[in-house]
Amino acid sequence: MYGVTFLSSFLLFATLQLLCDAFPSWDLSIQRPLNPHEATTSIKGTRQALKDAGIIPDVLDDFEPSVSILLSYPSKHKSVTLGNKIKPKAVASQPIFDIFASDTTPTRTVKDNATYTLVLTDPDATSRADPVKAQMCHWVATNITKQHDADISGGFEHLLSLAFDKSSGGSGIHELMPYVPPSPPPKTGYHRYVFVILAPATDADPPKDLKRPKDRPHWGYGKVGAGVREWAEENDLVAVGANFFYSQNKKQ
Structure with a gap:
């Protein structure tokens, strides 16, 4: 009897999980990637991971990260962990994300009126x-701003928490460029998909209005290799954190 009950429960859960994969809005539990331990590991390992992957200097100039950006794609229960591999079908919609800062973070990046910008770029089109x-x-x-009820744990302050929802305007977030899912072409190997958190380079109040990139290829600069670095400089922004994953088309 107990065996039958257990088997029935297992089959029910498995069925529900399959439905969740087919219909993301039915997700049993929204996976959030956050906790201070992960934030500590991430912020300490970010710079070296970016160097090992060639993101520094391909995408960004060398910098010392001051915030940790943790991201998760809840519909497929996939988190972005400084260079893990994720299939394209798992990143079809915007990720949820959390930003942490340590108690040694420069004041400019964590003060109440700080406005962050999150970008996602692929430096490997058509291939690396x-x-x-x-x-x-x-x-x-x-328009990503610090939440006023930030939690502090283990020397890390939880600055932001966001499940992006277009129907509500993304909790105040403004999309200069709408999210386009990573779709690496067939037979081009693994692409690096790089998330960068940018903060104003100066303490201008109000912050400078950002210019929308002119186009997606080359970020509108018409120059091979141009992208986040040039756009950030043009808009007086500096990188304060980053994360990335690899993805490739199944046809290789």
């Missing part, structure tokens, strides 16, 4: 071996 279309702009979301 032949990046003739690099970089490809996949997302620019701005």
Whole structure:
């Protein structure tokens, strides 16, 4: 009897999970990637991971991260963990994300009126071996501001928590460039998909209005390799955190 009950429960849960995968809105539990331990590990390992992956200097100049950006794609229960591999079908919609800052973070990046910008770029179009279309702009979301009820745990302050919802305007977030899912072409190997958190380079109040990239290929600059670095400089922004994953088309 107990065996039958257990088997029935297991089959029910498995069925529900399959439905969740087919219909993301039925998700049993929204996976959130956050906790201070992960934030500590992420912020300490970010710079070296970016160097090991060639993101520094391909995408960004060398910098010392001051915030940790943790991201998760809840419909497929996939988190972005500084270079893990995620299938394209798992990143079809915007991720949820959390930003942490340590108690040693420069004041400029954590003060109450700080406004962040999150971008997603692919420096490997059409491939990492032949990046003739690099970089490809996949997302620019701005007007991300510090929450006033931030939690502090283990020396880390939880600055932001966001499940992006277009129907509500993304909790105040403004999309300069709507999210376009990473879709690496067949037979181009693994692409690096890089999330960068940008903050104003100065303490201008109000912050400077950002210019929308002119196009997705090359971020509108018409120059191979141009992208986040140039766009950030043009808009007086500096990188304060980053995260990334690899993805490739199943046809190789």
